[in-house]
Amino acid sequence: MAGVKAPTREEILERARAMVPTLRKRALEADRNRGIPVETHQAFAAAGFYKLFQPARHGGYEMPLGMMVEVAGELGRGCGSSAWIFSNLAVQSWIIGMHQPAAQDDVWGPNPDALAASSFPLKGGTGRRVDGGLMLNGGWSFASGIDFADWENLQVFIPKEQGPPDHRFVLVPKQDFTIEDDWFVTGLSGTASKSIVLRDVFVPEHRVLDTQLITGGPSPGIFAPSASPAAPSSSSRTSCPAASPSAPSRCRTSPPSRSASPRLAPRSMPPRSCSSRTATTRCGSRLPASARHSRSARGGGGTTRSRGSCVSGRWSGSTRSLGRAGSIATASFSSPGATCTPPCRRSPWPGMSRR
Numbered sequence: 001m002a003g004v005k006a007p008t009r010e011e012i013l014e015r016a017r018a019m020v021p022t023l024r025k026r027a028l029e030a031d032r033n034r035g036i037p038v039e040t041h042q043a044f045a046a047a048g049f050y051k052l053f054q055p056a057r058h059g060g061y062e063m064p065l066g067m068m069v070e071v072a073g074e075l076g077r078g079c080g081s082s083a084w085i086f087s088n089l090a091v092q093s094w095i096i097g098m099h100q101p102a103a104q105d106d107v108w109g110p111n112p113d114a115l116a117a118s119s120f121p122l123k124g125g126t127g128r129r130v131d132g133g134l135m136l137n138g139g140w141s142f143a144s145g146i147d148f149a150d151w152e153n154l155q156v157f158i159p160k161e162q163g164p165p166d167h168r169f170v171l172v173p174k175q176d177f178t179i180e181d182d183w184f185v186t187g188l189s190g191t192a193s194k195s196i197v198l199r200d201v202f203v204p205e206h207r208v209l210d211t212q213l214i215t216g217g218p219s220p221g222i223f224a225p226s227a228s229p230a231a232p233s234s235s236s237r238t239s240c241p242a243a244s245p246s247a248p249s250r251c252r253t254s255p256p257s258r259s260a261s262p263r264l265a266p267r268s269m270p271p272r273s274c275s276s277r278t279a280t281t282r283c284g285s286r287l288p289a290s291a292r293h294s295r296s297a298r299g300g301g302g303t304t305r306s307r308g309s310c311v312s313g314r315w316s317g318s319t320r321s322l323g324r325a326g327s328i329a330t331a332s333f334s335s336p337g338a339t340c341t342p343p344c345r346r347s348p349w350p351g352m353s354r355r
Contacts, residue, residue, distance in 0.1 A: 006061035007048060009070075015047040016074035024079025030081050030190030034183055040082050041148045049086050050115055053094035055221075056107040065094060081190025088144040088191075092116040092153050095169060095209075098219035102206040103171055107151055116151035116171070119143035123195055127156040127170065133204040134158070134170060141179065144193040150174050152196060163312040173199065 007015075023040065030036045044050060052067050068087050076083035096107055096116060109112050123139030140154055152172045157165040180195040186261020213219045 004056065004061075006056075006057050006063070008065070009280070011050065011065065012052070013070060013074060015260040016049070017069045019047070019075065020078035023082050027079040027081070027190070030079060034189050035086055035147060035192035036079070036082050036190050037195065038148075040079075044082075044086055045113065049344060050090050050093065050113070051196070052090050053097065054108070055093075055097045055104065058104060059112040060093060065091075079190065081188050083334070084191045085145045085148075089115045089117065089149065091148075092118055095153060095214070096171070098211045098214045098221040099169070099171065100206045100220040104221070106173075106207065106347075107171065111150065115145070115148060116153045117143045117146040117149035117154060118153045118169075119196060120155050121157060126156070127158050127168070129158065130202070133202060134168075134208055136172070136198045136201045138172065139195050139197050140193045141181075142193045143196050143345060144191045146179055146196065147192055147195055151179060151269060167211045169209040169211060170203050171209075172201060172203060176201045191321075199294060297330075 004040075008162075022043075026037055026040060030040075038192055049071060051060045052063045052071070053065060054062070058060045068091055071086045072083040085328045091117070096104060107116065119142050120141035121138065123143040125136070125138035127134045127136050129135075134156065136154070136156065140152070143149075143152065146152070151174060154170045154172055156168045156170045158168060159165045178199045180197055182188070183192055183194045200340065209220065308312040
């Protein structure tokens with residue numbers, strides 16, 4: 001599928017804006033019918049919305065994941081259910097791109113336009129290990145867009161003898177499950193987020209993705225789209241001087257040249273990227289006072305947790321407070337005056353370093 005010319009960000013957003021009046025006219029119909037019209041789905045496909053995060057080797061555009069927010073924000077001005085369907089179907093191509101290449105070929109080899117929905121095991125869905133893969137049984141809920149999907153990228157929890165269960169994304173073709181029409185709700189009724197049921201469905205191991213491998217480290221996929229529009233592209237070069245007791249290591253990234261291609265680097269030649277997960281343990285500097293969130297007003301003496309990222313030497317992120325009475329409060333912060341020194345680490349592709 002090489003040679004597919006990807007549209008620009010502005011072209012995609014302009015297509016989304018042009019659809020708003022039509023989506024607004026169809027919004028009531030979508031709610032009443034408990035699903036968006038097929039014409040809306042076809043328009044999304046024709047506009048290339050479902051290709052945004054699909055790997056280029058399968059005909060996709062490999063755009064930054066932030067495009068999901070931008071496009072959904074435009075579509076949502078016309079119909080919230082339609083925007084929800086777009087985002088749920090499009091983002092699964094991003095996750096499938098981190099499955100093993102053989103699994104990607106199963107999905108897109110016969111049909112490069114194939115789509116996948118995803119759902120949660122809230123209706124007794126179970127997975128157990130068998131020789132060569134997993135055996136699935138039971139029900140999974142909230143399969144938004146399932147009427148237009150060819151696959152399901154199921155979320156499966158596999159029990160262990162000790163410790164918490166293992167979480168996996170598991171790819172299942174549509175012929176292996178049945179759809180249960182149980183979506184009778186008030187809000188976002190047009191999403192048709194129905195349930196699916198599986199009975200003794202075997203899934204080979206190559207279609208099972210360990211979600212611990214897609215939190216920022218290497219994944220089984222060859223390519224993965226950028227998780228952030230601001231992430232360095234494969235054409236960026238990062239130098240990381242060696243650390244010493246008197247001079248901690250700092251990373252600095254030079255911008256790519258204007259003629260550089262935004263295509264992603266293969267895992268065999270990873271660029272270097274720096275980021276941090278928490279302020280106090282990864283960066284060697286405390287969060288500034290302005291970034292510390294106050295305790296919950298109702299809880300009285302509860303606990304506060306902060307999560308932040310070091311971007312260009314500045315902290316940004318969010319805090320979460322849990323009071324004794326069970327109340328929860330969250331707040332985001334950005335601290336332009338605070339600097340930090342993130343460690344250097346290798347990232348398998350741009351935008352996929354740990355956050």
